[in-house]
Amino acid sequence: MVETPFDADIRVGEVLEAQRFEEANKPKMTKLWIDLGEEHGEVQSAAQLDHHYDPAELEGRQVLCATNxxxxxxxxxxxxxxxxxxPDEEGYPVLVEPDEDVPLGGLLF
Structure with missing residues (x-):
């Protein structure tokens, strides 16, 4: 097992589904269902992504997730x-993601 020099457990996942999060108090929120691979399973995440990303274009994309x-x-x-x-210049999140497909559940180190 690879050990990381920090406490955050950051893993690669694939967005299975993404929806606008209309019920959230913060604007431009998105609900995400993310597959972290066989060992880690599926997780949900709420992120303020609508400024840069349409939910439909997030599906199938690999993203990094802090899971612990x-x-x-x-x-x-x-x-x-x-x-x-x-954050971009206005403070809106821009995703950090691998520039090549990598195995799901892979640990950032």
């Missing part, structure tokens, strides 16, 4: 992983 930060309920939706992004 606990879960939170947002407007009744259980978000179990933090989808990793960096």
């Amino acid at each position: 930060l606990g879960s939170v309920r947002i407007a009744g939706f259980k978000s179990e992983a933090l989808t990793v992004g960096v």
